[in-house]
Amino acid sequence: MAVVTILNEDKKLTDVKEITANLASHGIDYERWTPSHPIADDAPPSAILAAYSREIEDLKTRGGYVTADVIDVSPATPGIDAMLAKFNREHWHDEDEVRFIIAGHGLFHIHTTTGAALAIEVEAGDLIRVPRGTLHWFNLCTDRRIRAIRLFQDTAGWTPQYTESGVDENFLPVCFSAAHLSMAS
Numbered sequence: 001m002a003v004v005t006i007l008n009e010d011k012k013l014t015d016v017k018e019i020t021a022n023l024a025s026h027g028i029d030y031e032r033w034t035p036s037h038p039i040a041d042d043a044p045p046s047a048i049l050a051a052y053s054r055e056i057e058d059l060k061t062r063g064g065y066v067t068a069d070v071i072d073v074s075p076a077t078p079g080i081d082a083m084l085a086k087f088n089r090e091h092w093h094d095e096d097e098v099r100f101i102i103a104g105h106g107l108f109h110i111h112t113t114t115g116a117a118l119a120i121e122v123e124a125g126d127l128i129r130v131p132r133g134t135l136h137w138f139n140l141c142t143d144r145r146i147r148a149i150r151l152f153q154d155t156a157g158w159t160p161q162y163t164e165s166g167v168d169e170n171f172l173p174v175c176f177s178a179a180h181l182s183m184a185s
Ligand SMILES: [Fe+2]
Pocket: 087, 091, 092, 093, 097, 136, 137, 138, 160
């Protein structure tokens, strides 16, 4: 289950209905998915995609996504620091950012159009859709692990467009459910 912190109100949301409603008010979709059958979180990508095929096909229809894959990041991933450094500064994409978490943890910060700042910590079972154009940044937690299904409308839109606002430096990337600080640089 995700944990959402409304940073400018110092308010934390842990109830799925409250989280879903709050994020929806900012145009962000949040869902909990369960696999069609029990599956290990280290199963091959094809098996992961098959276990969630109903949800994936539904999202493709709703959002115009054409491809889905599985990304796997762990402390053993070559170049992990350089990879993370691309996403921990405020940016947007010309593409929705859609992630369904299989394993590990991640922390999305959202800079909303009303100026509010949200921290959304995600874990296994969480689906998040951040619409194209939304200002955001992303950190891992200290487990430095995330395995997730990604959906794309057009992978060309996935390139980060940086704001260089520096607003990301105002917020320490704190992961609550894992009870530790992010190690992402
Ligand atoms: Fe992003």
